[in-house]
Amino acid sequence: xxxxxxxxxxxxxxxxxxxxxxxxxxxxxxxxxxxxxxxxxxxxxxxxxxxxxxxxxxxxxxxxxxxxxxxxxxxxxxxxxxxxxxxxxxxxxxxxxxxxxxxxxxxxxxxxxxxxxxxxxxxxxxxxxxxxxxxxxxxxxxxxxxxxxxxxxxxxxxxxxxxxxxxxxxxxxxxxxxxxxxxxxxxxxxxxxxxxxxxxxxxxxxxxxxxxxxxxxxxxxxxxxxxxxxxxxxxxxxxxxxxxxxxxxxxxxxxxxxxxxxxxxxxxxxxxxxxxxxxxxxxxxxxxxxxxxxxxxxxxxxxxxxxxxxxxxxxxxxxxxxxxxxxxxxxxxxxxxxxxxxxxxxxxxxxxxxxxxxxxxxxxxxxxxxxxxxxxxxxxxxxxxxxxxxxxxxxxxxxxxxxxxxxxxxxxxxxxxxxxxxxxxxxxxxxxxxxxxxxxxxxxxxxxxxxxxxxxxxxxxxxxxxxxxxxxxxxxxx
Amino acid sequence: xxxxxxxxxxxxxxxxxxxxxxxxxxxxxxxxxxxxxxxxxxxxxxxxxxxxxxxxxxxxxxxxxxxxxxxxxxxxxxxxx
Numbered sequence: 001x002x003x004x005x006x007x008x009x010x011x012x013x014x015x016x017x018x019x020x021x022x023x024x025x026x027x028x029x030x031x032x033x034x035x036x037x038x039x040x041x042x043x044x045x046x047x048x049x050x051x052x053x054x055x056x057x058x059x060x061x062x063x064x065x066x067x068x069x070x071x072x073x074x075x076x077x078x079x080x081x082x083x084x085x086x087x088x089x090x091x092x093x094x095x096x097x098x099x100x101x102x103x104x105x106x107x108x109x110x111x112x113x114x115x116x117x118x119x120x121x122x123x124x125x126x127x128x129x130x131x132x133x134x135x136x137x138x139x140x141x142x143x144x145x146x147x148x149x150x151x152x153x154x155x156x157x158x159x160x161x162x163x164x165x166x167x168x169x170x171x172x173x174x175x176x177x178x179x180x181x182x183x184x185x186x187x188x189x190x191x192x193x194x195x196x197x198x199x200x201x202x203x204x205x206x207x208x209x210x211x212x213x214x215x216x217x218x219x220x221x222x223x224x225x226x227x228x229x230x231x232x233x234x235x236x237x238x239x240x241x242x243x244x245x246x247x248x249x250x251x252x253x254x255x256x257x258x259x260x261x262x263x264x265x266x267x268x269x270x271x272x273x274x275x276x277x278x279x280x281x282x283x284x285x286x287x288x289x290x291x292x293x294x295x296x297x298x299x300x301x302x303x304x305x306x307x308x309x310x311x312x313x314x315x316x317x318x319x320x321x322x323x324x325x326x327x328x329x330x331x332x333x334x335x336x337x338x339x340x341x342x343x344x345x346x347x348x349x350x351x352x353x354x355x356x357x358x359x360x361x362x363x364x365x366x367x368x369x370x371x372x373x374x375x376x377x378x379x380x381x382x383x384x385x386x387x388x389x390x391x392x393x394x395x396x397x398x399x400x401x402x403x404x405x406x407x408x409x410x411x412x413x414x415x416x417x418x419x420x421x422x423x424x425x426x427x428x429x430x431x432x433x434x435x436x437x438x439x440x441x442x443x444x445x446x447x448x449x450x451x452x453x454x455x456x457x458x459x460x461x462x463x464x465x466x467x468x469x470x471x472x473x474x475x476x477x478x
Numbered sequence: 479x480x481x482x483x484x485x486x487x488x489x490x491x492x493x494x495x496x497x498x499x500x501x502x503x504x505x506x507x508x509x510x511x512x513x514x515x516x517x518x519x520x521x522x523x524x525x526x527x528x529x530x531x532x533x534x535x536x537x538x539x540x541x542x543x544x545x546x547x548x549x550x551x552x553x554x555x556x557x558x559x
Contacts, residue, residue, distance in 0.1 A: 226540060316530055319523035326520055334501075339503050350509055354516035357497035362524040367538035368529050374539060415519075427539075 012047055013072040016040035020048065023240040024090045024185035028132065029073065031089035038074035038089030042067045042134055045091040049136065049183050052478050055164050057156045060096050060175035061103055061138040067091065070134045085132030086254065087244055092186040095172050096138035097145060097221040098122040098230075108141040109341045110154045111336055123254070124188055124230055124247050129247035135270035136184055139174030143345040144225040145190055145223040146317045146329055146352070147171040148198050148417035149397075153345045157399055161203055161476035162442050166396040169202030169417070172233075176203035179233045181476045186243050187233045192224045193321055194421025196231050197447060202396035202431035204443030204474045206240045206462065207233045211452045212428025214262065225256070225322065225329040226367070227425060235473040237463045240432070241265040244455060258453075265456045271466075272460040277305040277386045280449070283418055284315035286390040287406040291444050292390040295436035299388050299446045302468040303461055309380060309387070314423045317373045320366035321426035323413075326355030340397035347414070374427040381451035386461040388446055390420050391433045395442035398430075423450055432458040434471040443474055487514035523555060 018037050019027045030036050033228045045055050046064055053059050074089045094100065097107040099118035106113040118128075125135060142150060150158035150173020154387045158173030160166040161181035168177040172189025176199025179187050179308075191209040200207030208231045215230050222228055232247065234240040248262035279300050285293070285308075300306075310315075328353045330337070336344070339354055344352070380387070392407055393416070424431055430450050437443040450458040465471035487494065491514045498505055505513060 116526055174492060313530065315502075316526050319526045321525065322523045327517075337503055346509060346512075350512040351516050352500065352522055353505060353513045354494075356501055356503055357494055357517065358520055358524065362528055365528040366524070367530075367540060368532050368536040369530055370539035372532060379521075406487060468550050 013040035016044040017048070020044045020091070020185065021182050023236050024087065024234065025242055027185065028088045028090050032084050034078065037070035038134060038321065039068065039311060042071035042090050042091060042136070045136055045184055052181055052183060054179045055478055056183070058139055058158055058174040058181065058183060059093065059137050060106065060140050060155050060174065060230045063100065063101070063135055065139045067134050067136050069130070074132060074134070085130065087128065087186070089248060090133045090186060091136045092128055092133045092188070093136045093178055093184050094125055094188040095141050095190055096379060097190060098123060098125055098188060099140065099219040100135065100138055103138060105221050108143040108145065108152055108155070111201070111340050112221065118219070122220045123218040123251050124220075127247050127249065128188070131316045133186065136310050139148060139178055139187060141170035141171070143348045144329070145171040145192060145195055146232055148194060148316050148414060150176065150199060151174070151301070151342055151399065159399070160396045160442070161478050162474065163396075163477060166398055166442060167202060168395060169199035172199050172478070174447060175199060175233050176205060176243045176248070177399070179203070179205045179235060180473070181478050185235060185239060186410030188230060189233060190220065190223070191229045191231060192227045192423055193325060193329040193425055194418035196229070196233065197421045197431060197433040197445070198417055200233060200435065201205070201391035201445035204435040204445070205233055205235055206237060206435065206473065207231065207433040208240050208244050208455065209431045209433075210244065210455050211430045213256050213258035214345045214453070214455070215232045215247050216251035216254040219253055221331060223272070225325055225346060226323050226328055229425065229428070230466070231412050236288060237466050238266060238269060241269055241459045249477070253329045260453060263456070265459050268456060271461060272464045275303070275386060275461060275464070276384045277303040277388065277459065277461060278307045278309045278384045279305050280311060280387045280389040281308040282310040283423070287419060288390050288393040291438060291440055292397055294373070294438055295444050295446050296388055296390055298470050299434070299436055299465055302465050302470045303386070303388070305388060309384065311380060312376055316369060318419065320369045320373075321422045324363060324366050325356060326351060326402060327358045330355030335426060358454050370426060377427055377429065378451070383387050385450065385454070385457045387449040389424070389449060390406055391417060391445040391447045392417055395440065395444045420447065430455040430461040431460050434465055435466070435473055436471050437474045487511070490514055490518045
């Protein structure tokens, strides 16, 4: 490109900036209609990242050259009259445990950045690219995803877009901050015990943790093979559904991927009539703050959920997920714990070392209990389509905060942020985290939990809340 | 890295020291109390799980499924149940 053309392309288009801040599907439609170029939108996103990321620390790598090339290719395709994908020209970014060709996949660690650059994109990055989306880079995360805070000792902490003095939530902290702060309309993250749902709650955005085995994990850095899920974040339900739809499909490169067809969810999003919705009590009605319960109550009212039901033995389920996580995480990192102990975040290493010595008989018990708990959940879903629970017991704690008071007891922040998410991902149920902001400065979300393989039901329930004005992504403060 | 000097932590601490030695995993004394704390938490969690009565026939959640051999491999082509 000549120098004047380069200058013209990089001059900011006010319409591009306006569309970037709105729904991804509106943005893609404007690009397909030729109202704005994909290149102009990419430049607007790069400018927004340059202006705001020094505060949020959401990005660890901005792939500007790649993004410009992808955007130019979209514009060239349109100019040639060829069809464009459903997410044409929409900027997105991914947690830095997804492979991005040419970057070492650091997974939030110091150690992994010595790995060779990835030779190929992660499967889900390729799928968003095939839908026309433009990859803007890699996002900050807690080390090796063993985290609920979004804090990272190597790359600085992801900050909350509603108040940078507070946590973004983790471990997909950059994914939450980037979408909550309107740096990009879409992002991808991972969720082993809550790492999509916690940042959704703290950053006030929508997140989908699909059914275990639903989306390919190929070419992403793992954490706990039994519990790892990947999924999208967005600022509204239609964007979330469209992104999820673009991510589904078979992939022989992920042995845990289920052989199940996934019907598109976007077309039926408004058809929520007859959805049977209840509120989860027991464990989920204890230890939370009034703000968490108020969000559940407002969601229940909007969804006509008058009954409270209980899953049995939730505390045991959470405990089982906790020890499986420790043991499988330790197994993954055993060689690194020997060879490079000093390069770990000590807060991660100290838990992995405890996991490395847990007797195998106890982990096997946990996996047997997991099947029992799964069967009880299926009994509940014979009567209900969607169950509502808080996503987090609190809105975002302050950065660096180590304890909080739940039900009058002082507790550690790090392990207890995920008390409501951990028992649900334990059995791989699909969940939409839907932000239900009250009048408070910091938002909070609810979990809309569906039966296995029924992402559509969770998304429909989220859409009901959105249409009623109960669930929405509040404007960021940055 | 000498764990023998640190001591403490009761039975969990003694178990940790022995198991880390067997596993050839290094741990500095100053970090040891934190690891003991996490191990005690995990063992309490494990106690909760393992005291739940399950029948002897209980299957773990992950069920191994052998795959199909490449076409033409008559020796192993029929392993799938």
